[in-house]
Amino acid sequence: MQDNDRRPPRLRVMGLWLNETKDGKKYMAGNIGRLRVEVWKNDRPGEGENPPDYHVTITEAMQKPRDGR
Numbered sequence: 001m002q003d004n005d006r007r008p009p010r011l012r013v014m015g016l017w018l019n020e021t022k023d024g025k026k027y028m029a030g031n032i033g034r035l036r037v038e039v040w041k042n043d044r045p046g047e048g049e050n051p052p053d054y055h056v057t058i059t060e061a062m063q064k065p066r067d068g069r
Contacts, residue, residue, distance in 0.1 A: 036061040 016039060017026035028039040039056045045051050 031061045034061050035059070 014030050014032040016030040036059045043053045
């Protein structure tokens with residue numbers, strides 16, 4: 001039996017879309033419920049002993065304006 005056979009099943013939680021800021025930085029973003037999730041490439045990889053390649057930020061998702069109906 002391979003080690004992979006002992007892992008629990010993976011669940012797809014959300015989709016992420018590639019975006020770009022006005023100054024050209026690329027990031028991935030998507031919503032899960034009322035939360036906005038963004039994944040940013042670490043632009044300071046030299047900090048610390050084992051710096052992460054990416055950072056994940058979570059904020060409250062902006063509500064779309066209602067059309068008055």
